[in-house]
Amino acid sequence: MSEIHGIELESVSPGARRCIERAKTEGERTAAFRKVARSRRFDSIAVHGIYGMEEALQNQGAVMEPIYASTSQHFASSDEVEAAECFLAPAVPAWVYTRIANPTTYYLESTLGLLEGYDFDGEVSACVTSSGMSAIHMATSPFLDVRPSAHMNIVASAKCYGGTFMLFSLRYAAERGVDVRWIRDPLDLTSWEAAIDKETRFLYVETPSNPGVAIADISSLAGIAHGSGLPLIVDSTVATPALQRPLTLGADIVVHSVTKCLGASGTAIAGALISRLGISSRVGTEEMRDDFALYVKVLPARDQGPALSPMAAFTVLNDVRTLRARIDQMSRTALAVAQFLDGHPSVDRVWYPGLPSHPGHRLAARQMRLVDAEPRDGTPERFSFLMGFEVKGGPAAARRVYDGLSMIYRATDLGRVKSIATIPAIATHQRLGDTGRELAEVPANLIRLSVGCEHPADIIEDLDRALALAAKA
Numbered sequence: 001m002s003e004i005h006g007i008e009l010e011s012v013s014p015g016a017r018r019c020i021e022r023a024k025t026e027g028e029r030t031a032a033f034r035k036v037a038r039s040r041r042f043d044s045i046a047v048h049g050i051y052g053m054e055e056a057l058q059n060q061g062a063v064m065e066p067i068y069a070s071t072s073q074h075f076a077s078s079d080e081v082e083a084a085e086c087f088l089a090p091a092v093p094a095w096v097y098t099r100i101a102n103p104t105t106y107y108l109e110s111t112l113g114l115l116e117g118y119d120f121d122g123e124v125s126a127c128v129t130s131s132g133m134s135a136i137h138m139a140t141s142p143f144l145d146v147r148p149s150a151h152m153n154i155v156a157s158a159k160c161y162g163g164t165f166m167l168f169s170l171r172y173a174a175e176r177g178v179d180v181r182w183i184r185d186p187l188d189l190t191s192w193e194a195a196i197d198k199e200t201r202f203l204y205v206e207t208p209s210n211p212g213v214a215i216a217d218i219s220s221l222a223g224i225a226h227g228s229g230l231p232l233i234v235d236s237t238v239a240t241p242a243l244q245r246p247l248t249l250g251a252d253i254v255v256h257s258v259t260k261c262l263g264a265s266g267t268a269i270a271g272a273l274i275s276r277l278g279i280s281s282r283v284g285t286e287e288m289r290d291d292f293a294l295y296v297k298v299l300p301a302r303d304q305g306p307a308l309s310p311m312a313a314f315t316v317l318n319d320v321r322t323l324r325a326r327i328d329q330m331s332r333t334a335l336a337v338a339q340f341l342d343g344h345p346s347v348d349r350v351w352y353p354g355l356p357s358h359p360g361h362r363l364a365a366r367q368m369r370l371v372d373a374e375p376r377d378g379t380p381e382r383f384s385f386l387m388g389f390e391v392k393g394g395p396a397a398a399r400r401v402y403d404g405l406s407m408i409y410r411a412t413d414l415g416r417v418k419s420i421a422t423i424p425a426i427a428t429h430q431r432l433g434d435t436g437r438e439l440a441e442v443p444a445n446l447i448r449l450s451v452g453c454e455h456p457a458d459i460i461e462d463l464d465r466a467l468a469l470a471a472k473a
């Protein structure tokens with residue numbers, strides 16, 4: 001038997017064996033309710049997740065999921081302790097210890113799995129982590145097992161989050177000797193194909209990317225990856241499952257900075273990885289390929305320890321309930337703001353996939369659509385909340401505009417209910433250096449704008465006032 005599914009039943013005490021049998025019945029009930037939850041529509045899944053009336057009655061009738069602020073679980077007997085250690089699967093009520101599992105983080109984990117797996121005809125599993133970066137680390141490092149004879153490589157879009165760029169180029173390339181093959185234009189499929197060889201471990205892409213809002217074709221990249229027996233890993237943070245579900249387009253693993261639009265109130269750092277069953281991979285054990293997210297949760301995450309706190313899980317869970325309505329509003333506002341900026345005399349160029357001038361516009365319109373859109377929602381394409389604009393007059397003018405903002409916050413963040421702006425060249429992408437910034441395409445006069453839930457007219461007014469300062473030397 002595998003390590004995930006516990007040790008051989010014959011080797012445990014008869015009492016523990018009886019506990020395991022009881023837990024199996026409980027597990028069947030949980031699985032049956034998960035099926036009910038999964039059959040609901042997107043908004044209902046976001047609101048309720050896998051927490052239902054029956055479980056509420058076991059929790060003093062609490063309508064909202066309780067925060068289990070306890071590091072560990074008490075057991076009724078030594079038999080139960082022994083049984084719980086046998087099946088470290090994240091099933092409530094055998095969660096044991098919060099680094100391994102916790103009921104509140106499990107509510108979030110299951111909800112995100114159901115949302116990311118919405119419309120997907122296979123099963124999915126999820127693992128939440130302490131940050132987006134830890135999710136990206138946990139989603140990629142299992143593929144980098146060192147083999148004495150091989151010089152392994154990974155193929156990744158250079159249009160990615162600054163932290164991901166550092167993880168790959170410093171932690172993986174400089175420290176571990178992984179050959180990172182950066183793709184400059186993720187839309188150029190031949191450059192992906194050309195970069196793959198027999199030592200490639202995975203393909204990695206972020207769409208839309210932060211801060212460049214580059215769009216990549218997930219299904220074509222999945223086809224290329226699978227043609228070589230490789231997994232495609234997609235960072236879908238900016239789209240969220242309300243607009244794009246990469247697993248339905250063929251991706252193997254999806255990663256999220258849950259910190260961002262999923263946790264839009266901005267009170268917690270969190271991450272998640274969600275995988276389909278049976279991923280493509282040339283390396284790793286069978287149990288890793290069978291159920292990647294569960295494997296990560298039960299083994300590498302147990303050993304490396306990037307557990308999410310139950311408090312953070314709860315605050316995020318509350319934000320996730322309104323995800324679809326929020327991303328709809330933010331996307332509509334962002335389009336209006338992008339159109340305003342596009343016509344402004346102090347703006348050189350606007351980067352937003354919702355504008356027809358964006359090279360990925362048509363692909364984005366196909367790939368990012370409001371989930372469960374009805375006639376009252378209008379056309380279903382949505383382009384999310386993130387954009388960039390280059391200020392006429394260079395970096396100094398960009399800083400004047402930035403310093404002139406009076407409602408839009410100057411902060412390194414995005415996906416918030418509050419609008420936030422950053423100059424990536426001096427913030428997220430400062431440490432990449434000139435060559436790194438050139439590779440990631442981050443010009444010094446670029447302002448990245450994350451549009452929030454304010455009234456569009458107020459956001460536009462703030463930008464208009466600040467842009468008037470651009471020309472003033």
Ligand SMILES: *Cc1c(COP(=O)(O)O)cnc(C)c1O
Nearest residue numbers: 131132133161210237257259270
């Ligand atoms: C913020 C971000 C990350 C990193 O997430 P943290 O929660 O800050 O660790 C990864 N990818 C994208 C696209 C991001 O915006």
